[in-house]
Amino acid sequence: MADVKKVVLAYSGGLDTSVILKWLQDTYNCEVVTFTADLGQGEEVEPARAKAKQMGVKEVFIEDLREEFVRDFVFPMFRANTVYEGEYLLGTSIARPLIAKRLIEIANATGADAISHGATGKGNDQVRFELGAYALKPGVKVIAPWREWDLLSREKLMDYAEAHNIPIERHGKKKSPYSMDANLLHISYEGGVLEDTWTEHEDDMWKWTVSPEKAPDAATYIELTYRKGDIVAIDGKDMSPAQVLTELNRIGGANGIGRLDIVENRYVGMKSRGCYETPGGTIMLKAHRAIESITLDREVAHLKDELMPRYAKLIYTGYWWSPEREMLQQMIDASQEHVNGVVRLKLYKGNVIVTGRKSDDSLFDANIATFEEDGGAYNQADAAGFIKLNALRMRIAANKGRKLF
Secondary structure, eight states, X not given: OTTOOEEEEEOOSSHHHHHHHHHHHHHHOOEEEEEEEESSOSXXXXXXXXXXXXXXXXXXXXXXXXXXXXXXXXXXXHHTTOOBTTTBOOTTGGGHHHHHHHHHHHHHHHTOSEEEOOOOTTSSHHHHHHHHHHHHOTTOEEEOGGGTOSOOSXXXXXXXXXHTTOOOOOOOSOOOSOEEEEOSSOEEEESGGGGSTTSOOOGGGOSSOOOGGGSOSSOEEEEEXXXXXXXEEETTEEOOHHHHHHHHHHHHHHTTOOEEEEEEEOTTSOEEEEEEEOHHHHHHHHHHHHHHHHHSOHHHHHHHHHHHHHHHHHHHTTOTTSHHHHHHHHHHHHHXXXXXXXXXXXXXXXXXXXXXXXXXXXXXXXXXXXXXXXXXXXXXXXXXXXXXXXXXXXXXXHHTTOOOO
């Protein structure tokens, strides 16, 4: 422990990281630098500065990373139509590589020799933070207090804070019902009644979305403009990446869109039930697939779909900074060169319905696809040879008397 002189702590100012700050000072006898990121979680981050200063921290970093988060992490992920295990839009997962990146950059800038985080030894986040840190600074030391200390309950943390005069708010002994994580892409809920997979989630748990039953009776129509696979305007109004996601969260939440209740497979081996609100991301996924449906070549689209689960797993398990993810990203980004145009959506009581898509780069040819006379654009007689050739291997097997199963 004596070799750690300065450590950069991912610090929220809440109970866990406030205790970690003091614990690092006492256990490692080191200087602590705090880093607080505004990723659009909807909570004030500036109070963390005063709390850190009160605990003797000399170097406090508080940064608004919303634009970088959406531009360099969320948008690239959605170019791949990324979904983990068929449902999860990776709201927590995609935020971790950015935090890891800034922890390392601040460590380099301040001369720190270690970083620290508040992720527990049971979760995925410890893996995501640390894989990112090691990829960007191989020799960095990582301190994960939850794997070292014996403060393994909320009550022990509260007692430690009280004993060491740590500035936190104490509201009795009752445990918070949910473990929550929020950023501009989503808000997650774990723990409490959700640990029983048969118990229905409580309706008052949700923060961003109205229930579909209480959503407006009139549908909301929006038009999204795409340029190279990214949304650049809503209803004709140009917006930055963070502005796009903020507005889609607002519109989607008002229409009951983006609620999810799933059981997922954590990287560390256990199953975990979580509830997620991802209104903007749910809209983005549907719309992006719609604009790709008219602008991507069939085999390119199919190849993307085949590779997407691998790409999603890399993000979920913390390999954003890996060479294989970067290789996949280059391929995905190359596929988006002609993904330009406009998608029209109808939002209604939790549903995202595509009602139109158009693009100057569209591969859809109405003259060929029509059910009416096509003027010779497509010779239907050609299909006979196409079908016979594709049936050849099955015809040969059948002539040999082979059974298909």
